Amino acid sequence: MSTSDLDALESQSIFILREAFNRIDKVAMLWSIGKDSNVLLWLARKAFFGHVPFPVVHVDTSYKIPEMIEFRDRFAKEWKLPLIIGGNQEALADGMHPAKGRVTCCTALKTEPLKQIIREHGFTGVIVGIRRDEEGTRAKERVFSPRNETAEWDFKDQPPEFWDQFKTDFAPGTHLRIHPLLHWGELDVWRYIERENIPMVDLYFAKNGRRYRSLGCAPCTGTVASNATTVAEIIEELRTTRVSERSGRAQDKESEDAFERLRSQGYM
Amino acid sequence: MPYDAAVLSNATALKIVIVGHVDHGKSTLVGRLLHETDSLPDGKTQSLREVCERRGMPFEWAFVVDALQAERDQGITIDIAHIPFRSRLRPYVIIDAPGHKEFLKNMITGAASADAAVLVIDAIEGVQEQSRRHGYLLHLLGLRQLAVVVNKMDAVDFSEQRFDEVSGEIRAYLAGIGVTPTQIIPVSARHGDNVVGRSGQMAWYVGPTVIEALDGFAPSIEPTELPLRFPVQDVFKFDHRRIIAGRVESGRLKVGDRLLFSPSGKTARVASIESWNSAVPAVSAAAGQSIGVTLDEQIFIERGQLASLVEAAPIEAELFRARLFWLGRAPLQSGRRYKLKLATAEHIVTVEKVERVIDVADLASVATDWVERNAVAEVVLRARSKVALDTFIDNPRTGRFVLVDNYDIVGGGVISMEGLPDRRCAPAQAAADLTSVAHKVTMGDRWKSNRHRGGILWLTGLSGSGKSTVAMEVERRLFQKGYQVFVLDGDNVRQGLNSDLGFGPEDRAENIRRVGEVAHLFAQAGMIVITAFISPYRADRDRARAIAPELFHEIFVDASVEECQRRDPKGLYAKARQGTIAEFTGLTAPYEPPLTPQLAIDTAALSVEEAVEEVLRYIERDVQRTEPVAAPPVRPDVAL
Numbered sequence: 001m002s003t004s005d006l007d008a009l010e011s012q013s014i015f016i017l018r019e020a021f022n023r024i025d026k027v028a029m030l031w032s033i034g035k036d037s038n039v040l041l042w043l044a045r046k047a048f049f050g051h052v053p054f055p056v057v058h059v060d061t062s063y064k065i066p067e068m069i070e071f072r073d074r075f076a077k078e079w080k081l082p083l084i085i086g087g088n089q090e091a092l093a094d095g096m097h098p099a100k101g102r103v104t105c106c107t108a109l110k111t112e113p114l115k116q117i118i119r120e121h122g123f124t125g126v127i128v129g130i131r132r133d134e135e136g137t138r139a140k141e142r143v144f145s146p147r148n149e150t151a152e153w154d155f156k157d158q159p160p161e162f163w164d165q166f167k168t169d170f171a172p173g174t175h176l177r178i179h180p181l182l183h184w185g186e187l188d189v190w191r192y193i194e195r196e197n198i199p200m201v202d203l204y205f206a207k208n209g210r211r212y213r214s215l216g217c218a219p220c221t222g223t224v225a226s227n228a229t230t231v232a233e234i235i236e237e238l239r240t241t242r243v244s245e246r247s248g249r250a251q252d253k254e255s256e257d258a259f260e261r262l263r264s265q266g267y268m
Numbered sequence: 269m270p271y272d273a274a275v276l277s278n279a280t281a282l283k284i285v286i287v288g289h290v291d292h293g294k295s296t297l298v299g300r301l302l303h304e305t306d307s308l309p310d311g312k313t314q315s316l317r318e319v320c321e322r323r324g325m326p327f328e329w330a331f332v333v334d335a336l337q338a339e340r341d342q343g344i345t346i347d348i349a350h351i352p353f354r355s356r357l358r359p360y361v362i363i364d365a366p367g368h369k370e371f372l373k374n375m376i377t378g379a380a381s382a383d384a385a386v387l388v389i390d391a392i393e394g395v396q397e398q399s400r401r402h403g404y405l406l407h408l409l410g411l412r413q414l415a416v417v418v419n420k421m422d423a424v425d426f427s428e429q430r431f432d433e434v435s436g437e438i439r440a441y442l443a444g445i446g447v448t449p450t451q452i453i454p455v456s457a458r459h460g461d462n463v464v465g466r467s468g469q470m471a472w473y474v475g476p477t478v479i480e481a482l483d484g485f486a487p488s489i490e491p492t493e494l495p496l497r498f499p500v501q502d503v504f505k506f507d508h509r510r511i512i513a514g515r516v517e518s519g520r521l522k523v524g525d526r527l528l529f530s531p532s533g534k535t536a537r538v539a540s541i542e543s544w545n546s547a548v549p550a551v552s553a554a555a556g557q558s559i560g561v562t563l564d565e566q567i568f569i570e571r572g573q574l575a576s577l578v579e580a581a582p583i584e585a586e587l588f589r590a591r592l593f594w595l596g597r598a599p600l601q602s603g604r605r606y607k608l609k610l611a612t613a614e615h616i617v618t619v620e621k622v623e624r625v626i627d628v629a630d631l632a633s634v635a636t637d638w639v640e641r642n643a644v645a646e647v648v649l650r651a652r653s654k655v656a657l658d659t660f661i662d663n664p665r666t667g668r669f670v671l672v673d674n675y676d677i678v679g680g681g682v683i684s685m686e687g688l689p690d691r692r693c694a695p696a697q698a699a700a701d702l703t704s705v706a707h708k709v710t711m712g713d714r715w716k717s718n719r720h721r722g723g724i725l726w727l728t729g730l731s732g733s734g735k736s737t738v739a740m741e742v743e744r745r746l747f748q749k750g751y752q753v754f755v756l757d758g759d760n761v762r763q764g765l766n767s768d769l770g771f772g773p774e775d776r777a778e779n780i781r782r783v784g785e786v787a788h789l790f791a792q793a794g795m796i797v798i799t800a801f802i803s804p805y806r807a808d809r810d811r812a813r814a815i816a817p818e819l820f821h822e823i824f825v826d827a828s829v830e831e832c833q834r835r836d837p838k839g840l841y842a843k844a845r846q847g848t849i850a851e852f853t854g855l856t857a858p859y860e861p862p863l864t865p866q867l868a869i870d871t872a873a874l875s876v877e878e879a880v881e882e883v884l885r886y887i888e889r890d891v892q893r894t895e896p897v898a899a900p901p902v903r904p905d906v907a908l
Binding site: 243 | 280281310312350351352373374376377379380381393501502504506509511513514515524542543544545556557558560571595609668669670672673675676677680875
């Protein structure tokens with residue numbers, strides 16, 4: 001039996017998902033509706049033979065692009081997902097908006113509601129579809145990455161992780177972030193989408209010469225110039241591009257270390 | 269650099285770890301490689317140059333790699349970075365590992381996942397402590413492909429003589445640990461000499477450049493030709509199927525193969541290989557694949573068991589040797605207990621002996637019985653029960669383990685069985701020759717007839733905490749109410765059934781195992797059985813629970829060591845203090861309290877009567893809670 005590199009990536013992710021499910025009492029998966037978390041959800045269904053045996057959490061900032069919410073509601077129903085939707089209504093009532101500062105807005109509308117859901121449901125593990133090749137601080141992550149009582153990430157003192165033995169013991173009150181896609185590249189994700197025929201939000205495909213390469217909130221997510229209207233064309237485009245994946249994501253660029261600050265405070 | 273997209277598109281990236289002493293120029297080499305292979309996103313170099321200008325510092329190629337602000341400030345790479353790039357031949361991921369000694373755990377994290385390594389050595393400073401330590405650890409981690417880069421050649425005027433000195437020094441050290449470097453390359457990473465393009469400054473060097481050396485490495489291959497090792501990761505019962513899930517670590521398996529599960533010795537055949545969203549069902553699987561199988565017999569399987577083919581079983585050992593690297597803040601000490609994780613199994617092990625600590629500088633042995641942080645040592649470990657394992661030489665995947673102390677991974681080791689017996693698991697007779705016979709009287713029938721449910725009340729607590737007192741009184745009171753009830757008491761059972769057992773860890777485990785089985789038989793007979801055993805180890809109690817979790821109720825009889833010593837009803841604490849009892853729970857042997865007991869009774873705060881009332885309340889309210897009585901299924905793999 002010959003195995004391709006995609007098979008190897010898939011097997012490793014399935015191994016990680018099963019470790020998380022077996023070793024962690026209360027685990028949930030974040031679903032941002034973006035390509036990576038759609039792939040993650042697909043991998044979970046493979047790992048657990050068609051089942052998703054833990055809650056799927058979507059943090060709704062209310063600023064998401066409408067197509068994303070339509071996609072979420074359609075597939076949550078079709079795939080019978082145990083969906084939890086979170087949000088920070090209080091901050092929204094107070095008029096929270098990117099104009100108040102992008103990092104401030106991300107913290108209020110994404111990080112805070114995520115922490116609240118973790119507290120409320122007593123989750124001790126949260127599965128997140130981040131990848132090393134997306135961005136510098138994510139490149140430093142562990143597959144099983146501990147967060148302290150206030151969900152902060154201590155990137156200066158991370159646990160050792162080798163031979164696929166992960167940190168699965170942790171103090172009460174702390175939790176783990178689990179990153180089953182950490183070792184995937186953007187191109188791998190699209191090749192896997194193509195191979196498995198995984199449904200994607202239309203926003204990724206070019207209209208009038210532009211498309212979204214990374215999805216987030218409408219005010220802070222821009223499009224890139226592209227004529228790729230199919231998955232195959234996106235793959236072709238990525239093979240030669242020199243533009244970074246998160247170039248359309250404004251919150252990363254507010255200051256030199258904006259994304260690092262967001263992540264160390266508990267952002268995904 | 270132009271490259272062939274068709275070749276690259278589906279090739280697996282080769283993972284290269286860059287190691288070496290702090291400030292010898294690892295990140296600079298990586299930054300330069302990215303630049304010269306045209307692998308940086310547009311504007312990256314420019315924006316970093318601008319940052320440097322704003323901060324009034326000279327631009328360094330290392331900044332490309334050090335994306336974290338903390339690193340730019342301190343000028344050291346504190347964690348690993350994973351950086352993709354491409355040569356003409358194939359894609360790579362560079363793992364840039366920190367050189368600073370205190371970040372050794374990060375270096376190991378990075379290096380363990382690599383296919384090959386590049387060791388960077390400063391031409392001025394030559395071979396330093398971390399150069400040697402990293403070289404040694406790479407070997408211990410199982411990495412067999414290593415190229416050496418002698419960097420900063422510009423600072424020694426591109427001197428061939430200096431290069432020969434440094435390469436001679438490292439070659440001699442590596443030879444001492446059995447490693448031959450694939451290449452030793454003179455480089456100036458800052459100026460790009462011999463990184464991708466050849467250097468005009470070192471005409472005397474005719475070997476490959478760094479990129480050529482990388483392209484010469486062979487990709488790692490999954491060990492499909494070794495004997496089958498399939499560690500059980502989980503058992504899924506999401507639907508009608510009972511799926512044994514796990515990753516094939518080595519070898520192959522196919523539908524129809526008879527699997528032997530070590531160390532239980534149970535066997536069954538692979539009935540199917542399950543999958544989701546796949547058109548054709550798989551009939552075989554090989555190393556590297558995460559799979560799920562169903563078996564032709566419903567044998568008791570749990571996480572941690574190691575499946576193999578019957579004719580090529582792993583070793584089973586309680587005692588084994590290991591060469592390990594230690595990362596714990598507290599030193600590893602002879603006599604201390606740690607949790608060992610090997611593939612998916614977990615075991616409690618005691619350090620029987622520290623045989624030698626290895627000084628990585630000169631490979632000399634140091635005789636101590638502790639191992640300091642970041643040191644390498646040879647030790648002998650003893651597990652409380654049999655561990656299914658291989659020697660590292662025979663099978664790296666199942667010949668290595670990590671140790672956990674409290675919440676942290678504190679070390680990693682590779683196994684050898686030098687001078688120790690090689691015992692293999694044989695298929696258990698029970699599994700091969702016995703089949704369970706169904707009773708014609710069900711447990712539900714018995715419950716109905718008794719007019720109460722059966723179950724096991726497992727009392728655990730220190731000697732003198734009041735287990736027997738409470739158990740005997742609860743028995744009397746339940747009997748008066750018409751319950752079928754019996755107490756299994758520690759001292760009583762040891763005079764008969766377990767009279768052959770002592771008080772060492774293994775015998776204690778066996779004592780509890782037998783009591784668990786007997787209690788289960790009582791419970792299956794419809795009775796309430798109360799056990800009164802110290803049962804100090806959580807793993808032993810968990811095993812007793814696992815026989816029939818739905819019948820098992822753990823009751824923590826809680827009293828402090830001080831309180832129990834004060835009571836000392838059998839005079840045992842006094843004897844233990846005088847040293848006439850060697851391993852005494854609470855004093856010289858550990859007691860692991862239950863984490864989530866069904867009931868905890870504090871006998872220091874409650875009178876005997878009050879404690880008994882609490883247990884009775886629990887039985888009447890929780891054990892008897894639901895009507896009508898529905899019996900759980902009889903454990904399928906027990907021959908009755």
